Amino acid sequence: MANISTRFFGLDLKSPVIAASSSMTGHAEQVVKLAEAGAGAIVLKSIFEEEIFSELQEELALRTGLNSDPEYLDYFDYVIKEDTLRKYLHLISDVKAKTTVPIVASINCVSSSEWTLFARKIEEAGADALELNMFVTPSDVTKTSETGESFYLEAIQKVLQVVKIPVTVKISHYFSNLAGMVKKMSETGIAGITIFNRFYNPDIDIQSETVVVSDVLSTQHDYLLPLKWTGILSGQIKIDLSATSGIHSAETAIKFLLSGASSVQVASVIYHEGPSAITRMNQGISDWMDQKGYKTIADFKGSLSHSASSAQAWERTQFMKYFGEKTF
Numbered sequence: 174m175a176n177i178s179t180r181f182f183g184l185d186l187k188s189p190v191i192a193a194s195s196s197m198t199g200h201a202e203q204v205v206k207l208a209e210a211g212a213g214a215i216v217l218k219s220i221f222e223e224e225i226f227s228e229l230q231e232e233l234a235l236r237t238g239l240n241s242d243p244e245y246l247d248y249f250d251y252v253i254k255e256d257t258l259r260k261y262l263h264l265i266s267d268v269k270a271k272t273t274v275p276i277v278a279s280i281n282c283v284s285s286s287e288w289t290l291f292a293r294k295i296e297e298a299g300a301d302a303l304e305l306n307m308f309v310t311p312s313d314v315t316k317t318s319e320t321g322e323s324f325y326l327e328a329i330q331k332v333l334q335v336v337k338i339p340v341t342v343k344i345s346h347y348f349s350n351l352a353g354m355v356k357k358m359s360e361t362g363i364a365g366i367t368i369f370n371r372f373y374n375p376d377i378d379i380q381s382e383t384v385v386v387s388d389v390l391s392t393q394h395d396y397l398l399p400l401k402w403t404g405i406l407s408g409q410i411k412i413d414l415s416a417t418s419g420i421h422s423a424e425t426a427i428k429f430l431l432s433g434a435s436s437v438q439v440a441s442v443i444y445h446e447g448p449s450a451i452t453r454m455n456q457g458i459s460d461w462m463d464q465k466g467y468k469t470i471a472d473f474k475g476s477l478s479h480s481a482s483s484a485q486a487w488e489r490t491q492f493m494k495y496f497g498e499k500t501f
């Protein structure tokens with residue numbers, strides 16, 4: 174049987190299929206099941222600075238008029254943060270005691286000052302690595318792209334200064350110079366980059382004429398954007414890439430490995446199918462490698478990346494040659 178071990182998060186993983194951060198990785202029993210199903214690593218649900226902030230707002234709303242002294246409010250901010258952090262640290266130590274699979278903590282902060290406190294405590298609790306789930310919606314028309322980019326680079330630097338465990342960064346594709354930004358991040362000292370996080374997008378109900386919640390889960394066709402950028406970026410940066418979004422099958426996972434990813438991170442397929450989706454994907458990757466005569470992932474990883482194959486194929490964006498061929 175083929176050896177499907179790989180490397181990501183600066184760690185050796187038994188499989189390139191990683192359970193991505195989601196609400197399913199926020200409970201110890203589920204993490205154990207994902208590990209038993211053969212996940213190469215498990216990224217715990219992110220601890221969200223925004224969530225802590227909204228809890229604080231609720232608490233304040235309840236207490237409106239009772240006490241609005243700034244010091245009192247600061248105290249509540251502190252208590253809620255401590256409580257959220259305490260539960261998260263407990264989750265880390267609990268799953269570390271129950272399984273040997275690498276456990277990756279994930280933090281999402283919107284102000285870079287909070288990252289270091291969370292990161293340090295997470296390392297102390299025993300996480301094997303830390304993924305920074307970074308995203309600031311670039312919706313402020315008065316801000317320059319440099320402001321947004323410096324937020325990412327500063328936050329990464331601050332975290333790297335306070336922890337020794339490997340740090341990776343999970344990003345979106347919303348950068349004005351995506352390739353240049355990935356290159357800059359790859360040179361900071363992080364161990365890897367995960368592309369691209371999937372976000373909740375609102376939709377519109379035309380009957381009620383309201384903004385509504387769209388489908389949260391991906392479909393098996395949503396993988397082409399991260400595939401394209403894995404192909405373009407993998408040969409041009411020196412650190413490992415992991416891919417996420419729309420990866421539901423071994424076949425799609427293999428496409429990412431061929432394009433240069435070291436691993437894939439899956440969430441929606443686990444929501445649809447349960448942890449056995451990971452077992453199925455591991456088996457499919459192994460069967461394909463046997464059929465092709467590949468003994469290790471290194472034998473084929475990146476063989477179809479931008480630098481290994483035709484750069485033109487990865488960079489083509491226009492439908493040029495398809496125009497005018499359709500007759501009615």
Ligand SMILES: Cc1cc2nc3c(=O)[nH]c(=O)nc-3n(C[C@H](O)[C@H](O)[C@H](O)COP(=O)(O)O)c2cc1C
Pocket residue numbers: 193194195196218219220279306343369370371389390391392395417418419420438439440441442
């Ligand atoms: C319900 C749900 C919750 C998620 N929560 C997080 C999270 O806390 N942190 C994070 O970095 N990504 C989160 N994600 C994104 C996933 O980790 C994953 O990157 C994304 O869904 C794309 O993979 P998929 O197409 O396999 O779902 C979440 C996704 C879903 C569907």
